[in-house]
Amino acid sequence: MGQVDLRVVKTKEALHKALLTLLKNKPLEAISISEICRIAKVNRGTFYLHYTQVGDLFGEYFKEIMDDLANSYQEPYRHVAKLNPKKLNPSTVRIFHHVERYKEYYRIILSKNVPLTYYYLLLEEVKNLLTGNLEKDYKSAEGIDPNLQASYAANAILGIIIQWYQDDFEQKANYLNEQLVKILRLT
Amino acid sequence: MGQVDLRVVKTKEALHKALLTLLKNKPLEAISISEICRIAKVNRGTFYLHYTQVGDLFGEYFKEIMDDLANSYQEPYRHVAKLNPKKLNPSTVRIFHHVERYKEYYRIILSKNVPLTYYYLLLEEVKNLLTGNLEKDYKSAEGIDPNLQASYAANAILGIIIQWYQDDFEQKANYLNEQLVKILRLT
DNA sequence: ATTTTTATTGTACAACTGTTCAATAATTTA
DNA sequence: TAAATTATTGAACAGTTGTACAATAAAAAT
Numbered sequence: 001m002g003q004v005d006l007r008v009v010k011t012k013e014a015l016h017k018a019l020l021t022l023l024k025n026k027p028l029e030a031i032s033i034s035e036i037c038r039i040a041k042v043n044r045g046t047f048y049l050h051y052t053q054v055g056d057l058f059g060e061y062f063k064e065i066m067d068d069l070a071n072s073y074q075e076p077y078r079h080v081a082k083l084n085p086k087k088l089n090p091s092t093v094r095i096f097h098h099v100e101r102y103k104e105y106y107r108i109i110l111s112k113n114v115p116l117t118y119y120y121l122l123l124e125e126v127k128n129l130l131t132g133n134l135e136k137d138y139k140s141a142e143g144i145d146p147n148l149q150a151s152y153a154a155n156a157i158l159g160i161i162i163q164w165y166q167d168d169f170e171q172k173a174n175y176l177n178e179q180l181v182k183i184l185r186l187t
Numbered sequence: 188m189g190q191v192d193l194r195v196v197k198t199k200e201a202l203h204k205a206l207l208t209l210l211k212n213k214p215l216e217a218i219s220i221s222e223i224c225r226i227a228k229v230n231r232g233t234f235y236l237h238y239t240q241v242g243d244l245f246g247e248y249f250k251e252i253m254d255d256l257a258n259s260y261q262e263p264y265r266h267v268a269k270l271n272p273k274k275l276n277p278s279t280v281r282i283f284h285h286v287e288r289y290k291e292y293y294r295i296i297l298s299k300n301v302p303l304t305y306y307y308l309l310l311e312e313v314k315n316l317l318t319g320n321l322e323k324d325y326k327s328a329e330g331i332d333p334n335l336q337a338s339y340a341a342n343a344i345l346g347i348i349i350q351w352y353q354d355d356f357e358q359k360a361n362y363l364n365e366q367l368v369k370i371l372r373l374t
Numbered sequence: 375a376t377t378t379t380t381a382t383t384g385t386a387c388a389a390c391t392g393t394t395c396a397a398t399a400a401t402t403t404a
Numbered sequence: 405t406a407a408a409t410t411a412t413t414g415a416a417c418a419g420t421t422g423t424a425c426a427a428t429a430a431a432a433a434t
Contacts, residue, residue, distance in 0.1 A: 007400060007411050029302075034390055043413050048392070112307055115216075117299045119306070123349070144369050148350050152370055155346025156339045162310070163338035182331050183339055194381050194430060221420060230383050235422070 012050065012060075014040035019057050028058060029113045055115065058108070062118055065102050066125050072098040073129045093129050096173035096180075099161055103169050110165045119158075126154040199237065199247075201227035206244050215245060216300045242302065245295070249305055252289050253312050259285040260316045280316050283360035283367075286348055290356050297352045306345075313341040 018040035022031045031054050037044045051057055072094040099106050109118040127150045157180070164176060205227035209218045218241050224231045238244055259281040286293050296305040314337045344367070351363060 003402065005401065005411065011412080032390060033392095044391090045393085045414080046412055049411075052392090110303065112304045113302045115300045115302055116297065116306060119303065120299055120349075123346070142369070144373075145366060148347055148363075148366050149370055151346040151350035152343045152367075153346070155349065156343035158346075159310070159338040159340070159342025160335055162307075162342065163335050176335075179332060179335050180339075182329070183336055186331075192381065192431065198382080219420060220422095231421090232384085232423085233382055236381075239422095 008050070011040075011042055011046055014042050015047065015050075015057055016060070018042075019054070023108070027111060027113065028054065028108050029111075055117070059117070061105065062109070062121060065105055066121065068102065069095065069098050069122075069125055070129065093126070093157070095126065095129075095157060095161070096164075096176045099164070100169070100173040106161070106165060106169075110162060123151070123154055123158060126157060127151060130154050195237070198227075198229055198233055201229050202234065202237075202244055203247070205229075206241070210295070214298060214300065215241065215295050216298075242304065246304070248292065249296070249308060252292055253308065255289065256282065256285050256309075256312055257316065280313070280344075282313065282316075282344060282348075283351075283363045286351070287356070287360040293348070293352060293356075297349060310338070310341055310345060313344060314338060317341050 015036060018036045019031070021039060022035060033047055033054060034044060036042075036054065036057070037047050108114060109122065130153055131146070131150045160176060160180060164171065202223060205223045206218070208226060209222060220234055220241060221231060223229075223241065223244070224234050295301060296309065317340055318333070318337045347363060347367060351358065
């Protein structure tokens, strides 16, 4: 496959850097393409050569975040080993610690004026984590659509994260993990 | 309180009608303020006198939809009377039938380029339905933040709705209610 | 019916958007 | 190193956005 053109690398770096600079002072939806290009010293036409919206640029960070989320899941985590393994077991995901680590990004992703795109990507990732590693020891219950169940469970966890976000991430990640365990024990 | 100025009523009606017309042919995020005003034969400045974004206009429909959702909950519904009343019991909500009724709107609300605002309003409404009617016979379990639990449960249901939306609302509302009951029985 | 209030209009302006195109510069390939 | 490729630039255009203001029309209040 063809080489990566250095010019493209430099342009994208400049645009990324400019976006990060701007994000310190204003929300994603208030940042214009012209503004980014002015700071990045990149021609506006060049922006359109690589992206179509400001959000596309942010989307590239998002992939990194999702990688960290996937890695979080691999980390050994013993706290909740006693939980029932027969169902989708969200508490084995170190997702709250991941969110805590990236909370500045989640403030953007979950802000009300941002499109649902990122939320859906996040939901998909969590669904994969919940099912991917569990379908071995987990046999789908009578007549339940596994996909539906996964969406149910994954979005439930996102519900906790949304609440956490709305509380401005005041509590510690460990606290939320404990809460989740308690909720799951309720039956 | 002061009368409702007839001019305002007429203007808003014209704008609403224009938005609905446009929505038949293109997604919400592709509709410009200028376009709406052109069709509605309303000066663009007048738009800004009442709204700030195209989304605000859509938001007024959204309120009606939420009213219907709240009403859905009041309707008698016997199918699932046998479910454990000790926990938040989402299956008593006729939310799937409501979504089925308004699916053309939910296609907009849940489309990926639309801001999270509507999703949050929906989540809040479902949370209220789940808690409002249940806190009587429901005593909060040991050390669980009720608000967190409500977000968990409400967003879980929205997870099912999202999946349903992504499947283009192929299944019947009754099927989803049955699935939910089965998922809840799993423990 | 007349006066008072105020919603709407038309116009204007600077900034942003999305796109096109030829000219130029930087990078890769041979 | 020279030639070929292609990313970037600058300029231009029609359309949108958000805002402001005086003039006008429509409605409410008396």
